[in-house]
Amino acid sequence: MTDQTRKLRSAEWFGSADKNGFMYRSWMKNQGIPDHEFAGKPIIGICNTWSELTPCNAHFRKLAEHVKRGIYEAGGFPVEFPVFSNGESNLRPTAMFTRNLASMDVEESIRGNPIDAVVLLAGCDKTTPALLMGAASCDVPAILVTGGPMLNGKHEGHDIGSGTVVWQLSEAVKAGRISLDEFMSAEAGMSRSAGTCNTMGTASTMACMAEALGVTLPHNAAIPAVDARRYVMAHLSGMRIVEMVWDDLRLSKLLTRAAFENAIRVNAAIGGSTNAAIHLKAIAGRVGVPLELDDWTRIGRHTPTLVDLQPSGRFLMEEFYYAGGLPAVLRRMGEAGLLPHPDALTANGKTLWDNVRAAPNYNDEVIRPLDNPLVADGGLCVLRGNLAPNGAVLKPSAATPELLKHRGRAVVFENLEDYKARIADPALDVDATSVLVMKNCGPKGYPGMAEVGNMGLPPKLLREGVKDMVRISDARMSGTAYGTVVLHVAPEARAGGPLAVVRDGDWIELDCETGRLHLDITDADMAARLAQWKAAQQTLPADTSGYRKLYVEHVLQADEGCDFDFLVGCRGAEVPRHSH
Numbered sequence: 001m002t003d004q005t006r007k008l009r010s011a012e013w014f015g016s017a018d019k020n021g022f023m024y025r026s027w028m029k030n031q032g033i034p035d036h037e038f039a040g041k042p043i044i045g046i047c048n049t050w051s052e053l054t055p056c057n058a059h060f061r062k063l064a065e066h067v068k069r070g071i072y073e074a075g076g077f078p079v080e081f082p083v084f085s086n087g088e089s090n091l092r093p094t095a096m097f098t099r100n101l102a103s104m105d106v107e108e109s110i111r112g113n114p115i116d117a118v119v120l121l122a123g124c125d126k127t128t129p130a131l132l133m134g135a136a137s138c139d140v141p142a143i144l145v146t147g148g149p150m151l152n153g154k155h156e157g158h159d160i161g162s163g164t165v166v167w168q169l170s171e172a173v174k175a176g177r178i179s180l181d182e183f184m185s186a187e188a189g190m191s192r193s194a195g196t197c198n199t200m201g202t203a204s205t206m207a208c209m210a211e212a213l214g215v216t217l218p219h220n221a222a223i224p225a226v227d228a229r230r231y232v233m234a235h236l237s238g239m240r241i242v243e244m245v246w247d248d249l250r251l252s253k254l255l256t257r258a259a260f261e262n263a264i265r266v267n268a269a270i271g272g273s274t275n276a277a278i279h280l281k282a283i284a285g286r287v288g289v290p291l292e293l294d295d296w297t298r299i300g301r302h303t304p305t306l307v308d309l310q311p312s313g314r315f316l317m318e319e320f321y322y323a324g325g326l327p328a329v330l331r332r333m334g335e336a337g338l339l340p341h342p343d344a345l346t347a348n349g350k351t352l353w354d355n356v357r358a359a360p361n362y363n364d365e366v367i368r369p370l371d372n373p374l375v376a377d378g379g380l381c382v383l384r385g386n387l388a389p390n391g392a393v394l395k396p397s398a399a400t401p402e403l404l405k406h407r408g409r410a411v412v413f414e415n416l417e418d419y420k421a422r423i424a425d426p427a428l429d430v431d432a433t434s435v436l437v438m439k440n441c442g443p444k445g446y447p448g449m450a451e452v453g454n455m456g457l458p459p460k461l462l463r464e465g466v467k468d469m470v471r472i473s474d475a476r477m478s479g480t481a482y483g484t485v486v487l488h489v490a491p492e493a494r495a496g497g498p499l500a501v502v503r504d505g506d507w508i509e510l511d512c513e514t515g516r517l518h519l520d521i522t523d524a525d526m527a528a529r530l531a532q533w534k535a536a537q538q539t540l541p542a543d544t545s546g547y548r549k550l551y552v553e554h555v556l557q558a559d560e561g562c563d564f565d566f567l568v569g570c571r572g573a574e575v576p577r578h579s580h
């Protein structure tokens with residue numbers, strides 16, 4: 001409820017005519033801020049992941065300027081602050097390794113500073129969950145503005161999609177279908193404007209998840225980064241966050257169980273990334289909303305994929321926006337009874353359904369009708385069995401239908417280095433029916449759970465024309481990638497999961513229909529192998545220190561969202577003071 005007499009959090013810093021108020025205001029005034037900005041206006045933080053090392057977010061200083069315009073216009077006072085920017089393309093060992101670090105930076109930056117609400121500027125894959133996780137743990141009013149996708153890639157007269165074309169062309173080189181020079185010539189054409197990956201990769205997926213969760217304004221997910229309407233979105237979000245302060249519309253009022261159920265269903269409808277299963281769990285954990293891997297089966301399965309975007313389909317984010325964007329998808333879902341909670345509240349104060357009930361759809365090829373979906377059952381497939389007691393996932397829309405039920409012999413790689421050393425060996429004992437298994441790429445094992453689960457096929461099979469094989473690992477997969485790839489096996493090998501004891505030649509059974517992932521050995525064999533594995537293990541290598549040590553000791557498994565065990569939960573915005 002709007003209440004402009006509400007006591008502002010920032011008044012704890014700036015509201016008193018005494019020594020403390022003097023100090024807080026005085027230092028801020030060195031930036032040329034007049035008195036009246038401290039006289040009861042909402043102070044709005046702009047949490048910025050701008051960095052030239054995160055190319056997908058490199059345009060965010062301009063985006064922040066437009067957010068500021070909106071905040072000023074609505075009677076607030078903006079203060080922009082930087083947080084750790086974990087860009088996907090450059091950061092090693094993987095941006096996922098620092099997602100939780102970034103979330104800690106966000107949480108403590110918000111809690112420790114004189115701000116009443118926050119606008120979160122995110123874009124590249126892990127920046128979106130990191131910012132939502134950190135802000136959710138403080139539970140202040142918050143609205144997310146993403147940077148928007150790049151324009152379509154262009155190469156030799158064709159549209160090419162971020163990431164997806166890299167996987168396609170690099171396999172074509174290995175198969176001898178194109179030269180290395182032809183491959184390299186696509187490089188400049190793939191990323192030709194500001195913005196995030198233009199496929200329905202993890203960045204676009206998480207932008208859609210945020211819109212479905214109701215923490216953005218409608219249409220935020222799809223507007224291209226360089227479209228003027230992206231900057232209008234930033235301006236309007238700046239205006240809205242000031243109202244959200246007076247309405248006390250905190251994240252916990254948006255991030256409800258209902259909102260997460262909507263998001264799971266939407267992920268299936270857009271053909272979204274498998275990474276969403278990890279990030280939604282982590283965000284839900286920060287607000288105390290229970291969310292289990294099996295919710296993806298219960299809520300997501302049997303939902304048709306309506307959005308025909310790469311990597312599952314044909315088009316790119318530009319076409320998605322021009323076709324009507326996520327509101328058009330939500331309307332189509334709602335009219336078919338596929339939105340579990342149309343009455344969920346969103347950041348603009350309206351329900352999800354109110355926002356989309358009249359949303360137009362301009363292109364039935366890009367956002368397809370219910371009776372002509374891209375994939376009839378687009379939900380993530382959650383697998384369990386003696387090979388993944390705590391679960392694993394597979395994205396059916398990006399897989400080969402004939403391989404979704406498969407029995408094959410394991411070809412085992414102990415880690416990524418082992419895979420790289422042997423995959424091209426002509427003597428490798430592998431054929432098209434084999435199951436490629438890679439260990440030790442999970443949260444603790446890599447560490448950071450690298451996006452290597454879609455391991456490339458053996459070149460000798462590529463040259464024979466093999467296009468896909470069943471692959472299993474405790475790794476993740478880029479949202480831009482595709483294939484019959486079982487990911488996020490939990491517990492991971494490094495944590496003593498059964499994946500650790502798979503051997504060359506073992507038979508493995510995959511059945512997506514029944515959700516079964518089975519290593520065909522007896523229970524006694526399994527127990528004996530696990531006991532042998534355990535006896536051979538040491539604790540952390542002696543040279544593990546610093547953040548890496550913190551990470552390996554505290555990261556949770558994939559089915560638990562890979563958050564740190566000590567970060568789960570909402571701690572509120574109050575600054576704790578301990579007396580000694």
Ligand code: FES
Binds near residue numbers: 089162
């Ligand atoms: Fe940043 Fe894909 S690498 S969004």
